[in-house]
Amino acid sequence: MPDVHLWATDGYISTPDGKSIYIWGFTDQEGGSARLPGPLIIIKQNAPPRKTTVNVSLTNNLDVPVSLLFPGQEEVRVHGRRVQPQYENGALVSLANFARPGETITYTFTAAGPGTFLYESGTNPHQQVPMGLYGSIIVRPWDYEPDSGEFQTAYGAGTGTEFQREYLLVLSELDPGLHQALETGGNYDIRGFKPRYWTINGRCANDTMLPDHAAHLPNQPHGSMVMMEPGERVLLRYACAGSANHPLHPHGNHTRLVGLDGRLLQNRIGPTIHDLSYKRFTVLVGAGQTYDQIYTWTGLGFDPVSRPIPTTLPNIRNVVIGHTGMTFWNGSPYLGEKRELPPDVVSFNEKGEYHFMLHSHAEPEITNWGAFPGGLMTMIAVYPEGTLDEHHGRLPVEST
Amino acid sequence: MGIELHRAATDGWVETPDGRIHYIFGFTDVTGVPEKNLAGYRGKAELMAPPLVLQVGEEYFVTLTSIGTPTRPDLDDPHTIHYHGFPNQIALYDGVPEASVAVPVGRSFVYYYKPLDPGTYMYHCHHEPVEHIQMGMVGPLVVRPADYNPAHPDYKTAYGHGTGTEYDREYYMFLNELDCVIHHQVETVQEPDWTEYRPTYWLINGRSYPDTVAIDTGGRLRLQPWPALIRANAGEKVLLRFVNLGFEQHALMLLGAAFRVIGIDGMRPLGLNGEDLSFYKNIIFIAPGQSYDAVFTAPQARPGESYPLTLPLYNRNLTKNTTGGTEPGGMITEVQVFAPGGLPPQAEPNQP
Numbered sequence: 001m002p003d004v005h006l007w008a009t010d011g012y013i014s015t016p017d018g019k020s021i022y023i024w025g026f027t028d029q030e031g032g033s034a035r036l037p038g039p040l041i042i043i044k045q046n047a048p049p050r051k052t053t054v055n056v057s058l059t060n061n062l063d064v065p066v067s068l069l070f071p072g073q074e075e076v077r078v079h080g081r082r083v084q085p086q087y088e089n090g091a092l093v094s095l096a097n098f099a100r101p102g103e104t105i106t107y108t109f110t111a112a113g114p115g116t117f118l119y120e121s122g123t124n125p126h127q128q129v130p131m132g133l134y135g136s137i138i139v140r141p142w143d144y145e146p147d148s149g150e151f152q153t154a155y156g157a158g159t160g161t162e163f164q165r166e167y168l169l170v171l172s173e174l175d176p177g178l179h180q181a182l183e184t185g186g187n188y189d190i191r192g193f194k195p196r197y198w199t200i201n202g203r204c205a206n207d208t209m210l211p212d213h214a215a216h217l218p219n220q221p222h223g224s225m226v227m228m229e230p231g232e233r234v235l236l237r238y239a240c241a242g243s244a245n246h247p248l249h250p251h252g253n254h255t256r257l258v259g260l261d262g263r264l265l266q267n268r269i270g271p272t273i274h275d276l277s278y279k280r281f282t283v284l285v286g287a288g289q290t291y292d293q294i295y296t297w298t299g300l301g302f303d304p305v306s307r308p309i310p311t312t313l314p315n316i317r318n319v320v321i322g323h324t325g326m327t328f329w330n331g332s333p334y335l336g337e338k339r340e341l342p343p344d345v346v347s348f349n350e351k352g353e354y355h356f357m358l359h360s361h362a363e364p365e366i367t368n369w370g371a372f373p374g375g376l377m378t379m380i381a382v383y384p385e386g387t388l389d390e391h392h393g394r395l396p397v398e399s400t
Numbered sequence: 401m402g403i404e405l406h407r408a409a410t411d412g413w414v415e416t417p418d419g420r421i422h423y424i425f426g427f428t429d430v431t432g433v434p435e436k437n438l439a440g441y442r443g444k445a446e447l448m449a450p451p452l453v454l455q456v457g458e459e460y461f462v463t464l465t466s467i468g469t470p471t472r473p474d475l476d477d478p479h480t481i482h483y484h485g486f487p488n489q490i491a492l493y494d495g496v497p498e499a500s501v502a503v504p505v506g507r508s509f510v511y512y513y514k515p516l517d518p519g520t521y522m523y524h525c526h527h528e529p530v531e532h533i534q535m536g537m538v539g540p541l542v543v544r545p546a547d548y549n550p551a552h553p554d555y556k557t558a559y560g561h562g563t564g565t566e567y568d569r570e571y572y573m574f575l576n577e578l579d580c581v582i583h584h585q586v587e588t589v590q591e592p593d594w595t596e597y598r599p600t601y602w603l604i605n606g607r608s609y610p611d612t613v614a615i616d617t618g619g620r621l622r623l624q625p626w627p628a629l630i631r632a633n634a635g636e637k638v639l640l641r642f643v644n645l646g647f648e649q650h651a652l653m654l655l656g657a658a659f660r661v662i663g664i665d666g667m668r669p670l671g672l673n674g675e676d677l678s679f680y681k682n683i684i685f686i687a688p689g690q691s692y693d694a695v696f697t698a699p700q701a702r703p704g705e706s707y708p709l710t711l712p713l714y715n716r717n718l719t720k721n722t723t724g725g726t727e728p729g730g731m732i733t734e735v736q737v738f739a740p741g742g743l744p745p746q747a748e749p750n751q752p
Contacts (some may be wrong), residue, residue, distance in 0.1 A: 195595065254667065275673050279665065282690045298488050311510040316501075319508050319509060322498075327498060356489075361688040362648070363530035369593070371532070372594070373498070385583030
C-alpha cells in the first residue's frame with residue numbers, strides 16, 4: 001500500500017525575467033521548501049481483484065487550513081469516512097476535510113483506473129491552487145512493465161497505448177499580484193485576477209527547456225523538454241492545474257488522444273470495443289483536466305545522400321539565425337548533421353537534433369509579463385536514432 | 401518540377417465598419433511577379449493572408465520574400481511561413497526562427513511541401529509569433545485530396561472519394577481578433593504588453609460585420625478581399641472551413657441548419673480502427689490554432705416562404721458581435737439560400 005507524506009508550506013520560485021515569486025505548495029521533504037508543482041505521485045495498480053489503496057498524509061505548515069482533493073479517484077476517505085465538504089456556521093469553508101495549521105491529516109483513496117490525474121487543495125481553492133497547492137498523480141496499469149513493449153502502456157496491455165518515453169506537462173497561470181498580497185499580508189481582490197506568467201511544470205519558458213534539477217531552480221525541479229528519437233511513441237501527459245484553458249500546439253505532428261481525465265477513450269458495448277481516440281494538432285487543455293496522448297515523428301525521409309532536400313539552402317549570411325542570440329538549429333537540413341552557424345550565436349543544439357516548438361496558441365501566454373519568449377512554451381527535440389540516453393522521458397514505475 | 405508559389409511579407413492597413421483603420425503586418429500573393437516589380441507590393445499586406453490551396457501528392461515550392469514595412473522603416477524583423485499542422489515536417493521548412501532560419505528584409509527563402517494528408521490547416525509567420533500573428537500574418541491553408549475533381553460530384557470532396565465529405569460549395573471561415581491599441585502601439589514604435597491584450601474587433605476572413613456580407617473586394621476593402629457571405633441553393637451541401645488564428649476561443653452558431661463535423665485539425669474524426677466518429681453540432685466551438693471542417697445542407701423553403709432564405713451565422717460569445725463597442729458587428733455573417741438551380745456552380749472557394 002503506497003504511503004505518501006506531503007507537507008504544505010511556502011517557498012519561492014524564479015521566473016526567467018529575474019523575478020522571485022512567493023508561493024504556497026507541497027513538498028515531500030520535512031522542512032523542505034514548497035515545490036512547483038507538488039511532488040509527482042506515481043502509483044502502480046495491484047493486480048485485480050486486489051484494490052489499490054493509497055494513503056496520503058498531509059502536514060500543514062502554512063498558517064491557513066489546507067486540504068487535498070483527488071479528482072477522479074475513488075473512495076476518498078479520512079479516518080475511514082468519506083471526505084465531505086466542511087462548513088462553519090453554515091458557510092462552506094472547504095470542499096474536503098482539512099488540516100488546520102500544524103495538523104496532519106491522512107487521506108485514503110482507491111486508484112481505480114490508470115491515467116493522469118491532479119491533486120490540489122480544496123480549501124479556498126481560488127486562492128490556494130493558483131498559489132501552487134497542486135500536483136499530479138500518475139496511476140500505472142497493474143501489468144505495467146518498462147522496456148517490455150506491449151506492457152509499457154498508459155492504460156494496460158492491448159489498449160493501444162504503448163509508449164517508449166513519457167513526459168508530464170502540468171500547466172498553470174500565475175498572477176504575481178496574488179502572490180505578493182499573500183506574502184506581504186496585503187489585500188487581493190479576486191475580481192482582478194490577471195495572469196502575467198504561465199507555467200509548465202512550474203517553470204516559464206525558456207526555463208522550461210532546462211534540464212530537471214537545474215541548480216538555480218531548486219523549487220522547480222522539472223523541465224518539460226520533450227526528447228525523443230524518430231519513430232518512438234512518446235506519451236505526452238498534459239494536466240491543467242490552472243483555472244483557464246490553454247490551446248497547446250505541438251509542431252512536427254498531430255497527437256493521438258488516448259485518454260481524457262484518466263479515462264481510456266474506449267467504449268465497450270457487449271464484446272465489441274469501440275476505439276474513440278482521435279488526432280489533433282491543437283489540444284485545448286481545459287481547467288482541471290488531463291489529456292494522455294501519443295506523439296510520434298518519423299520525418300519525411302530526407303537524407304543528404306539518398307534523398308537530398310529539393311531546395312538550396314541559402315548562405316547563412318542571407319538568412320536570420322538566432323535573432324535572440326541563441327538557436328536550437330543544427331545548421332543543416334538533415335537530422336544528425338551539424339553545420340556552420342553564425343559566430344555570434346550560441347548553439348543549444350547537441351547532436352544535430354531537430355527542435356519542434358510545443359506551445360500555447362493563445363499567444364499572449366507565451367510571454368513573461370508580456371515579453372516574448374516565455375510562458376507556455378517548450379521544445380520537442382528529435383534526436384538522431386541511437387543517440388538519446390535512455391533516462392530521458394523515463395519516469396519511475398512507482399514513487400518511492 | 402513542382403508548383404511554384406510566392407508570398408511577400410510586408411505591412412498594410414485594414415478598415416473596420418466604424419471607419420477606423422488599423423495597421424497590420426501580413427502576406428500578399430506575388431506568384432508570378434518578376435523580382436523587379438516586388439517593391440510595388442510594399443504596404444499591400446492582406447488580411448486574411450491569401451489562402452494557400454495545395455493538393456495531396458503535388459510538390460510545392462513556396463517562396464517567401466520579405467519586402468519590408470514602409471510604415472515602419474525602422475523595423476528589421478525577419479519573417480517565416482509556418483505550415484501549421486504539417487505532419488512529420490523537418491525543422492528547416494517548419495518556419496520557427498529559434499529552430500531553423502527566418503527571412504530578413506530583402507531576402508527570400510523557399511519552403512518545400514509535399515502534402516500527404518488532405519484537410520484544413522493554416523499558415524502564419526512564427527517570428528515573435530504573439531506579435532506577428534496578432535498583426536495579421538495569418539491565413540488558411542487547404543489541402544485537397546489527391547483525387548479531387550470539382551467537375552464530378554463524387555470527387556468534389558474534402559477528404560477524398562468515398563469518405564462521405566462531398567460538398568457543392570466551400571467557404572473559408574477564418575477567425576481572429578484585433579486589439580486596436582496594440583496595433584496602434586506597433587504602428588508608433590511602442591512595445592505592447594501582451595498580457596494586456598484586449599481585442600475590441602472580431603473578424604471573419606479579415607472583416608467585421610457588415611463588411612462580412614459585402615461582396616465587393618476593392619475600394620476600402622481592397623486589402624481585405626475575402627467576403628464571408630455564404631450563398632447556396634436549397635439542398636446543396638456547403639463546406640465551411642473554420643480556422644482560428646486569434647488568441648481567444650470562439651463559438652460560431654448557425655441558425656436553421658445543423659453542422660456535420662467531418663474534419664478537425666485536418667483529420668477526419670476516425671477511431672484507431674477507422675470508426676466514423678463524425679457528429680452533428682449547432683455551434684463550432686474552436687480554440688486558437690484549431691481547424692474544423694463542417695458541412696451543412698442548405699434548407700428548402702417551407703410552404704409560404706420565399707427564396708432567398710437567410711440563416712444567421714454569428715458568434716455565440718455575444719460580446720464578439722460588436723465592432724469597436726457598437727452592435728451589430730464583429731463575427732456576424734449570413735447564409736443566403738436560393739431556389740434550387742438559382743445560383744450557378746461555384747468556381748472558387750468563398751465566391752458568393
